[in-house]
Structure formats: structure tokens, C-alpha cells
Amino acid sequence: MSGRQKSIKRDILFGAIVLLAVLGLGLFTYIRAYSFDAADTAFDRVLAAAALSIADNIRVEDGHLTVELPIASLEILGAARETRAFYAVRAPDHSLITGYSDLPDPQPAQDRKPHFFDAIYSNDPVRVGSVQRYIDFGEKSGWVSVTVAETREARTELASLILKNSLAPIALAGLIMCLLISTGLKRAWAPLVALEAELIRRSPTDLTPIQTSVPREVSSLVSSLNLFMQRFDGVLSSLRRISVDTTHEMRTPLASIRALAEVAVSERDPGVLRKYVQRIHSNAIDATRIVNQLLAEAAIAHHIETTENPSCDLLELYLQSVERLPTNGMQRCRLAQLSVDEDLLVRGSPLAFRELIDNLLDNALKYAPEGFIDVDLRTSADGSMVELEVADCGPGIPDNEKRTVLERFRRGSASDSVAGTGLGLNIVKSAAAAAGGHVALLDRPGGGLIARVVLPRAAS
Amino acid sequence: MKRLHTLKTCRRVSCAALALVFGIWWSDGIAEQSKSTHELRVFKAQTTPSAKLLIHGTADIASMGPVIESFQQGHPNVEIDYRLYETVPLYESAISTSNEDTGADLLVSSAMDLQVKLANDGHVQPASIIAARGLPDWAVWRDEIFGFTLEPAVIVYNGDAVRPDEVPRSHQDLVRLLENAPERFRGKIATYDIGVSGVGYLFATTESMLSANFWRLTHALGIVKTRLFCCTQDMINSVVRGDSLIAYDVLGSYALRRIEERRNLKIVVPEDYVVVAARTIVIPRKAKHPDLARNFIEYVLSDAGQAVVADSFGLSVAGLGIDREQMKARYQAEKPGLLNAPALGLAALTYLDSIKREQFVRTWRQIVSP
DSSP: OOSSSOOHHHHHHHHHHHHHHHHHHHHHHHHHHHHHHHHHHHHHHHHHHHHHHHHTTEEEETTEEEEOOOHHHHHTGGGSTTOOEEEEEEOTTSOEEEEOTTSOOOOOOOSSSOEEEEEEETTEEEEEEEEEEEEOOGGGOEEEEEEEEEESHHHHHHHHHHHHHHHHHHHHHHHHHHHHHHHHHHHHHHHHHHHHHHHHHSOTTOOSOOOSOOOHHHHHHHHHHHHHHHHHHHHHHHHHHHHHHHHHHHHHHHHHHHHHHHHHHTOOOHHHHHHHHHHHHHHHHHHHHHHHHHHHHHHHHHHHHHSOOOEEEHHHHHHHHHHHSOHHHHHHEEEOOOOTTOOOEEESOHHHHHHHHHHHHHHHHHHOOSSOEEEEEEEOTTSSEEEEEEEOOSOOOOHHHHTGGGSTTOOOGGGTTSOOOSOHHHHHHHHHHHTTOEEEEEEOTTSOEEEEEEEEBOOO | OHHHHHHHHHHHHHHHHHHHHHHHHHHHHHHHTTTSTTOEEEEOOSSSOOEEEEEEESSOHHHHHHHHHHHHHHOTTEEEEEEEOOHHHHHHHHHOSSOGGGOOSEEEESOHHHHHHHHHTTOBOOOOOGGGGGSOGGGEETTTEEEEEEEEEEEEEETTTSOGGGOOOSHHHHHHHHHHOHHHHTTOEEEEOTTTOHHHHHHHHHHHHHOTTHHHHHHHHHHTTOEEESOHHHHHHHHHHTSOSEEEEEEHHHHHHHHTTOTTEEEEOOSSEEEEEEEEEEOBTTOSOHHHHHHHHHHHHSHHHHHHHHHHHSOBOOSSSOOHHHHHHHHTOSOOOEEEOOOSSTHHHHHHSHHHHHHHHHHHHHHHOO
């Protein structure tokens, strides 16, 4: 496969990877936000505990607020070794009792619940927690605030740990998915690869059905391939047969032309010579007809197998065929009244239909030298078929021969007096069969033969 | 609006007042101990100097010198200026924003709590030190503070004046000794003034958490009218001279060096517990040569550097945990007690809280010198 060519395998894999990447990005964003939330929730409690433990140690000594910082208050924050911590204890009038005077001062909430917010302190992002305590000592009574801030190292570490541990299985799952898709595609392609191998291995003349066993999904491909090869084989063998037949059929007229010509060379009598020339001429006509019909048959076989089938108007084809006939033949053909509103479309090779009509008319004119040829074109009762009937007033065909005259090179017993190849009705039969129809030979009431061709009707 | 303004002014004034109180309290200490501070020693580069490293430190030049010189052997083109500080001025110079042009590249301090505060408040820059990977938790924090020595608080005594049966082997012994014979030791005991010495305060707070006997010992020190000193050197000198008989909570590294020259000076590593502080080193945020500073720390914590440190400071932090065997060998101690190092970390900040510190020191002073 060349680089530019579209590859389903690559497209699917690429699509899957893009989809997984988008999904992964979404998950990453979600889990990241969640892990930071989780880390904040966990560490905020510690921060609150630190602030509360300081708040518990606020006392009034000699009318002044003072606080004895418990060792544990900052030590519990230091449990995460990397954390830096800051604190400030402020009197009700916001003056600093102890700690870092420039630590962000929270809005006084005046309740006992801890409050948290983010800030920048000492050039680092910090999480600030604060608690308020109401201290009663005379006129200066009020809410004392304890603010404790810590840097985010431990929080970030926990958050990234959560993130890492949740993303690792997801990433693994994504990888496995890609692997599965890739293996799946490879497996799905395997029968095609096997098929390709078998086709490459075959000799060019081997058109037997494919033997490689394939899964259900590919069997329809294989059966259409087999069908195609079968049809191809059919065309090949009919062409081969035609060429053999042609040689065989041409041998007799050519041999007799040659023999007649040899005799004619030494003939002195002009009357006898003219007879020889007439016989040579009629042999040449025979040979020409044989060649024409064989070529027509080959052409039909070729067309039927290889061309797309357009819909053609049978009436129009008929009228064209009649026009090609010699004048006396044209005059003998009589078309029955047509119902106006019906179109007579059939689907198939126009060439095949033309040969079909030509041969029917030719046969009728040839074997019934007298009387009209009655042609009827109509649709069947249910409208699904188109029927073409050509009726003559000739000798007809006995019932036991009706089937065999449709075969190649088989002629009826009544036809000995007429020159013919035995191909005409066979061409009609093959052309009708190729279009999905059939031919029937019937006795005409009052003598004569009716050739009826029934073809599936094409939608207009 | 006016009210808000007044409120703001009030806050500013109260802050300023607090800072003032704090400042007076510290400077009170500095005045007493200024005799040895800000001494500058220049360690010339062995070749043409191409770089200069400025170290501010509290370790005396006799201890720090060999470490610096051995570093220079590997970096012969580096000139190193070592300026001696006390713990608190060292801290203050690190947080002041005015002396940008004289900013040190390294700060070496025995007051680990002040170093923690420097790091916590963002005045220190992190350094990824490979040699620090083996350090125990209590000797390193945030890749910013690195402990490189062990400084045990020991008891020293004058061997000529103290009878062998009187020698206190533990804190318990010391309490009993002072309580039983207050008259004999009146004015003859020396210890840190924890209001002045950062290391003294660190030892005292650590011991107060560690031992139920701490306040009893403090009380006993008060009974005998203990003399308070700013620095280890002065305490040792006092013992050597015979002015004091026993000095308590003395930095072991200095004592160890002095016993070599002074036969009458004796060291006791207490048997019940020993507080050890690590001397720590940090790179200030405003350091001018942070890369060279990092190299220096890397060297100090390397095996070679630690060997020199062990030689000149007595104990290194090399190896995991606190090495009792190393201490036994160095101090010829029979049974050094349980070793306790104050952890580098946020807990150290609690005792630096101005109110807590003030209260602790006030209480302690009320008991020791009523």
C-alpha cells in the first residue's frame, strides 16, 4: 500500500488514538481538579487544627491579650517535611499580638467556624486558614483572630500522587485499548491477506472457486469473487467454443468451394461453369451466414458478461430490426395493436436484444415462406413481464423437437430444405436467459409456430 | 476614612513598638558579646583568585579554618572571606534588605532554630546537594538547611578544684550536687544566658521538652547564683581560670579543643541524656555566588569534608543518625546518654515566637537570677 492511499486500518487506529487522547485529556482535567480539591480538603483540616490549638491558648494576662504558642500547632503542619508555615494572632482591633504582621488578614467572620482562602505570601502561593475566638475581657472584648498559612508543597504532592495513581490505570487501559484495536484490525484483515496470497499463488488460467476457508464476514466477498470467476470462465469457454465451432463449421463450405473451384478451372462448357459458380456463390453465402451468426453469438456472450445493462425499449428495437429487413420481409411483418399507455422496457444488453429479435424474424421469414408474420408486444397480466410473440404460418416444429432446436447446431427435421446453421434459436435462448427471461415454442392454432419470449419488465 | 487611618496608624505603631521591644532585647545581648564579632579572616587563594566566597558564621576561626582550607585545596583559585558573627546578628543581617552588596554566600550557624526561621520566611535558596541524601531527617530541611556537625551540650569542670566524687555524671547528679552543697558552689557555676545566646536558648528549650527535671535544675542553678555567659569560650575560660568550677551546657567542640592545652579542664558527656545541635549551613537568597556556595556545601558533606569536620569540630554528621560510637570515642565518654537532636522543621519556630520566647526567658531568668 502506498503512503498516499487511504488505509482503513490507519484511519481507525488514528481515530481511536485521537478519541482516546481527547478522552484522556478530559479525564486528566477532571481528576486534576478533583485531586487538588481532595488534597485541600484533607490538609485544610490540619490547618484548622493548628489554628484552633493556637486559639485555645489565647489568654488575658494583666489586661493584655497573650498567647502561648503550642509546639504541636506548627509541628503538625511540619509533618509534611517540605511545608513552610506562617501565623498571626490579632486582637479585636486588628493589632498584631504575635506572629507575622504582614500575613493576609481575613475578613472577620465572627463565628467559630474555620475559614480558608488562597493567597500569595513570601513569594509562594499559600493556603490560609483562620479561626475567630470571642475573648471577654472588659471593654476591649471582641473577636481575636488566629491566622495560619502554609505553603502548598504537601498539598501539591498529595494531589499529584492522587492524580498519578488515578491516571496510571487509565493510561494503561488506553494503551491496552489501542493494542486491542490494532490486534483486532490485524485479525480482521487476516482473511483478506490469506485471500490475496491464494490469488497470487494461482495460475492465470485457474478460474476454479476459491478454497481458502474464510470467516462469515468475508464469505460474501469470496462468493461474489467466485461468481465473477465463474462468469468469466463461462465467457472464456464460450469464446473458445465459438472459435472451435467457427473453424469446424467453416471447413465444409470452404472445402466445397475449393473443390468446386478446382473442378471449375478445367471446365470448358460455359453453361456448366456458370452452375459451378452458382454453387460456389451459394456456399460462400452459407459460410458468410455462419461467420455472421457465430460472431453475433460471440458478441452477445461478450456483451452479456461484460456490460452494464441499461433499460431498452423493446418496441423501438423491434422497429429497428424490421427496418433492416429486405423490403419483402418488411412487408410481411405485421405488428398487433399496442395498448398505448404501457411502456415495454426491459433491462439487458441492447445488442443481445437486437440479435434476439433479428433471429426470431429471420427464422420466421425463412421457415415460413408464405403469409404474414404476426408480431405481438405486450405486458403480462400482472405487469411484471414483457412478452414478445412472433407467429408464422410455416410448418411448425413437432413437440419432440421443440426443446432440442433451442440447442446449438440443432435443426428441426423440417428445416433440411432451408440453409441454416442451427445457431439462431440458440442465440434467442441465450439472449433471453441473460436478461432473466425465457423462450417458449408453441403451436399456432391453424398451423404454424409461435415463438414467445418472456422478459422481466424494467421499471421506467 | 479617618477612623480607618487611625486604625492603621495604631497597628503600625504597635508593630513598631513590638519590634522595638524585640530589638532592645536582642541588642541588649549583642552589646555584651561584641568583643569577638565581625572579625574578618581572609583565606587567600593559592593561585590567582578568580572567585570569591563570603561566609558569615558563628563557628570560631580555629574550627572553621581547617574546613575552609581543605576546600581550597580542591579549589585553589577561590578566595574565601570568613566573617565571625554571633547567632542573632547573623540572622538579622540575613533578613535585612539594606546590605545587598555585602550579602554572604553562605551562613554557618549553631542556632538551627534561627536558620529554620530564615528558611521558613523565604530568605534561603534551595540547593540540590548530592552528599546530603544520606543525612537523617533532623539534619536537613527542605533542601535548604544542611547540618554538618554535631554539637553536644556537655558539662565541663575544673579538675583541680572539683573532687572526683563530686563530678556530676548526669543532669540528675548535677541537680543533687547543687542542692546538697549550695554554699560550696555559690557563684561557681557557669551557663549560657539564654536571653543572649541563641544556642543556649536552643539547648534550654530542647531540654525543657525532654526532661521533667529541667525546671528543677534551673531552680538549683538559681539557688547557687549561677553566673550567666554569652559564649562558650568565656565559660570555658572562667572554668580554666578557676573562677567557675562547673560549666553546664557547653558546646562540646570548643571544650574538646581546649582540654588538649588545659590539663585541668575536664569534660562530662551526661549519661542520662545529651542534647546535640547540628551546626547548619544555608545559602541566602541574595547570595552572589550560589553555585560556588553549593560546591562548598557539597564538599563539607562529602566523606573528605566530613573527615576534616570531625577533626576540627569533634563530631561530624557523617553516617546515619546520631553516632554514639563516634561520640564515645571522641569524648572518651563511658556512657553518653540518650542523644537528642532538636528536629529541623516547623516545631523550631514555635519557640522563636516573640511572646513565647519572652515568656520562657523571663520565667527562666526569674528562677536563675531572682
